[in-house]
Amino acid sequence: MTRIAELASIISEQTRNIDQYLNSNGIPTPSFDLDRALEPEFPEQIIAARDVVLDANMELSELLLGPRQTFVEYQYNYFVSMRALYRYKVASAFPVGEEATFAEVAKNCKCSQDNIARILRHAITNRIFKEVRKGVIAHTATSRILAEDPLFQDYIGMRCEEMWPAELHTLPAIMKWPDSQDPAETGFSLANNSLDTMYNIMAKDPTRAKRFSGGMAFRLTGPTLKLSFLVDHGPWGSLPAGGTVVDIGGSHGQAVLAIAKKFPSLHFVVQDLPSTIAARRPIPEGSTTADISFLAHDFFTPQPVVNAEVYLFRWIFHNWPDKYCLLILENLVPALKPGARIIINEICLPEPNTMSTRQERRLRSMDIGMLTLQNARERSRDDWISLFKRADERYNFVGVTEPKGSDLAIIEFAWQVDID
Numbered sequence: 171m172t173r174i175a176e177l178a179s180i181i182s183e184q185t186r187n188i189d190q191y192l193n194s195n196g197i198p199t200p201s202f203d204l205d206r207a208l209e210p211e212f213p214e215q216i217i218a219a220r221d222v223v224l225d226a227n228m229e230l231s232e233l234l235l236g237p238r239q240t241f242v243e244y245q246y247n248y249f250v251s252m253r254a255l256y257r258y259k260v261a262s263a264f265p266v267g268e269e270a271t272f273a274e275v276a277k278n279c280k281c282s283q284d285n286i287a288r289i290l291r292h293a294i295t296n297r298i299f300k301e302v303r304k305g306v307i308a309h310t311a312t313s314r315i316l317a318e319d320p321l322f323q324d325y326i327g328m329r330c331e332e333m334w335p336a337e338l339h340t341l342p343a344i345m346k347w348p349d350s351q352d353p354a355e356t357g358f359s360l361a362n363n364s365l366d367t368m369y370n371i372m373a374k375d376p377t378r379a380k381r382f383s384g385g386m387a388f389r390l391t392g393p394t395l396k397l398s399f400l401v402d403h404g405p406w407g408s409l410p411a412g413g414t415v416v417d418i419g420g421s422h423g424q425a426v427l428a429i430a431k432k433f434p435s436l437h438f439v440v441q442d443l444p445s446t447i448a449a450r451r452p453i454p455e456g457s458t459t460a461d462i463s464f465l466a467h468d469f470f471t472p473q474p475v476v477n478a479e480v481y482l483f484r485w486i487f488h489n490w491p492d493k494y495c496l497l498i499l500e501n502l503v504p505a506l507k508p509g510a511r512i513i514i515n516e517i518c519l520p521e522p523n524t525m526s527t528r529q530e531r532r533l534r535s536m537d538i539g540m541l542t543l544q545n546a547r548e549r550s551r552d553d554w555i556s557l558f559k560r561a562d563e564r565y566n567f568v569g570v571t572e573p574k575g576s577d578l579a580i581i582e583f584a585w586q587v588d589i590d
């Protein structure tokens with residue numbers, strides 16, 4: 171059997187499994203119709219089947235296109251129409267469920283009719299709106315989310331207005347500052363005509379900062395970043411009752427709250443910068459009986475909570491070049507008791523050829539994204555071990571758990587003792 175026939179057969183077999191699941195659960199077939207704005211919550215085996223289909227489907231398409239056409243067909247100007255939809259607020263130019271002519275949309279968006287028609291017809295090829303009759307459009311599920319979900323709007327804004335220009339400047343930044351470990355020498359800095367870091371640039375513009383954090387919040391709702399992976403696969407059940415877990419850079423305490431709901435006998439401390447701690451949302455009343463406290467702490471200074479059982483870092487180190495990660499880890503050392511566990515919840519980049527190309531592409535894209543924004547990086551298992559050992563030889567690597575379906579692994583170190 172040729173590879174393309176093999177792929178077609180994988181797709182056929184797994185699609186049949188998904189189809190059977192949808193039928194037996196009364197779930198309508200996937201579509202971009204208006205009423206399909208929300209993806210159903212699939213069980214683990216259906217998510218796995220879907221991944222197999224998507225991986226095989228991507229390989230099949232690329233094989234059939236061939237090396238040159240795969241590149242030519244790549245949508246290198248995807249963000250031109252997407253950015254225009256965002257800037258002109260096209261999705262809000264007419265009500266969901268109704269129709270509008272190009273002329274009406276152009277008038278409401280204060281854009282020329284010719285441009286709006288070209289932008290829309292490009293976007294329509296990505297299933298954002300549909301042209302129901304010549305020159306008349308209606309919403310699809312995608313344009314509906316764009317009209318109704320403020321966090322999705324922020325995400326699109328962040329992609330088009332922040333990431334895209336910064337990506338264009340990433341290579342010039344690498345050439346200007348080779349191997350820089352300075353978060354102010356990046357594509358993002360160049361795109362902003364600045365010699366400052368992304369965080370400082372954002373801090374000067376509350377509107378952009380709010381959009382960025384909304385975009386990040388949207389990303390965090392994605393199925394591959396669910397907190398349940400950390401709750402179900404972390405070491406929480408093996409900790410003594412009353413044991414302390416410190417979530418460093420824990421933002422508003424989302425991760426801690428998820429863990430606390432299942433392990434209420436633990437004591438939790440959420441640390442973040444003073445501004446984040448001051449702006450935090452209160453823990454919803456009745457959501458957990460666990461003891462959760464918040465503490466302003468800069469992780470580049472010595473850790474004030476000593477002798478905790480666990481120090482958790484979720485999505486922290488990938489924001490920083492090695493030089494800064496070493497500082498964070500060195501500042502943790504004086505607080506550690508023998509056997510203290512350091513839990514990292516982040517991407518663990520795969521060894522070559524151990525993951526499907528589609529999934530590896532997603533992780534490698536995140537790595538390039540971190541380079542673009544902060545001269546930071548995603549790390550492999552060897553990178554993690556080397557980083558911790560460079561910080562202090564007494565950090566012992568325990569292991570990596572990679573929950574199925576999760577982009578983030580659980581990487582564990584123990585202080586001074588060997589844990590198998």
Ligand SMILES: C[S@@+](CC[C@H](N)C(=O)[O-])C[C@H]1O[C@@H](n2cnc3c(N)ncnc32)[C@H](O)[C@@H]1O
Nearest residue numbers: 419420421442443446467468469470484485486
């Ligand atoms: C990518 S977010 C991760 C938030 C959270 N751990 C999560 O998983 O959603 C990075 C967090 O690090 C915090 N942070 C940045 N610099 C910090 C510092 N010097 N000290 C403490 N927290 C910091 C940010 O405020 C932000 O909440």
